[in-house]
Amino acid sequence: MDNNIYAVIMAGGRGERFWPRSRNARPKQLQKLLGDRTMLEMTASRLQPLVPPERILVVTNRDYAGQIRSVLPEVPPENIIGEPAARDTGPCVALAAALVAARGGADAVMLTLPADHAIEQAGQLRAVLKDAAELAATRPGWLFTIGVNPTEPATGYGYIHCGGALETGTGTRFFRGLGFKEKPDVATAERFLAAGCYRWNSGMFIWQVRSLMQAFERYAPQLAGLFRDVLEMERRNALETELPERFVKEPRISIDYAVMEKAENVGVAECRFDWDDLGSWPALRNHLKPDSDGNLADGLFAGVDCRNLIVSGRPGHLVAAIGVEDLVIVETEDATLVCRADQAQRIKELLKLADSRPELREFL
Numbered sequence: 001m002d003n004n005i006y007a008v009i010m011a012g013g014r015g016e017r018f019w020p021r022s023r024n025a026r027p028k029q030l031q032k033l034l035g036d037r038t039m040l041e042m043t044a045s046r047l048q049p050l051v052p053p054e055r056i057l058v059v060t061n062r063d064y065a066g067q068i069r070s071v072l073p074e075v076p077p078e079n080i081i082g083e084p085a086a087r088d089t090g091p092c093v094a095l096a097a098a099l100v101a102a103r104g105g106a107d108a109v110m111l112t113l114p115a116d117h118a119i120e121q122a123g124q125l126r127a128v129l130k131d132a133a134e135l136a137a138t139r140p141g142w143l144f145t146i147g148v149n150p151t152e153p154a155t156g157y158g159y160i161h162c163g164g165a166l167e168t169g170t171g172t173r174f175f176r177g178l179g180f181k182e183k184p185d186v187a188t189a190e191r192f193l194a195a196g197c198y199r200w201n202s203g204m205f206i207w208q209v210r211s212l213m214q215a216f217e218r219y220a221p222q223l224a225g226l227f228r229d230v231l232e233m234e235r236r237n238a239l240e241t242e243l244p245e246r247f248v249k250e251p252r253i254s255i256d257y258a259v260m261e262k263a264e265n266v267g268v269a270e271c272r273f274d275w276d277d278l279g280s281w282p283a284l285r286n287h288l289k290p291d292s293d294g295n296l297a298d299g300l301f302a303g304v305d306c307r308n309l310i311v312s313g314r315p316g317h318l319v320a321a322i323g324v325e326d327l328v329i330v331e332t333e334d335a336t337l338v339c340r341a342d343q344a345q346r347i348k349e350l351l352k353l354a355d356s357r358p359e360l361r362e363f364l
Contacts, residue, residue: 011115017280020335029115084244090253098230106210124273131170132206147199153189158201177266
């Protein structure tokens, strides 16, 4: 079965909360936030040897396709698919599923993964993915995901309500999914955490193409139509010429809302590895080692009486600070960000303001 597992990496987002490093022209997944490799490179490398490069597909904004081909030269160029328009994860998954079906047939299993997660134990990730892939291949109509044990009442993640354990015979524990919950308020998140039967929605999905197609037909007929159309285009070698006009007709909808929140046969794999979706600058504290004053610095930094700063600079430029704490300071060639760490989620508000002012749009 291993030779009929495909991985689809969803890499179309912009990662706005990592501005000004992340820009429209070079988004978060193409940034080196945790070392000397981009987030996308790290995601692709974790999959091997479970999924070789020739069976990895990357779906991205068409403006990023060239950059991604350069970053992932081992992935065949034709496996880097540029979406003609941003339509959220529902159409992205339908497009990718059709291309996997064209290559591996309806029995192929898709591992569907975001491009920008931080996962250190790659072997553990592959073990969970392999167990889920085996179940997806042998349990018709079932859709699988990975649920992360919550460590705090986080309001930035969706949650999955988990029921009883499934008998699987695998090394990974699986639970029946009882429903997906949208990002909660603080009180609801605290209730979820106390209940002990909720998991964070990792955004990683494992399904057989046939089972996903059946779910499209039942819950999201529009996506079923897109799947069929793309499959036909691919068979006629007409994807490049016909996809743009077809794809822009799709409404924006997430795969969670289109399918997973409605599906009945959902299995939730227990996460056996450290996981972080690296949503904003403060998340770097989970992965990088601070100095004795709690400061994280990427680049040249000098501080006097400074604590708990997150500093990201650029080569040859000194970032200096005196008597401040709990700040994010990011310096790039043409923009500088200074904000309280607990306000970093509001970077999207800042970018919306910049977009409303024509003289600032070049900095987005």
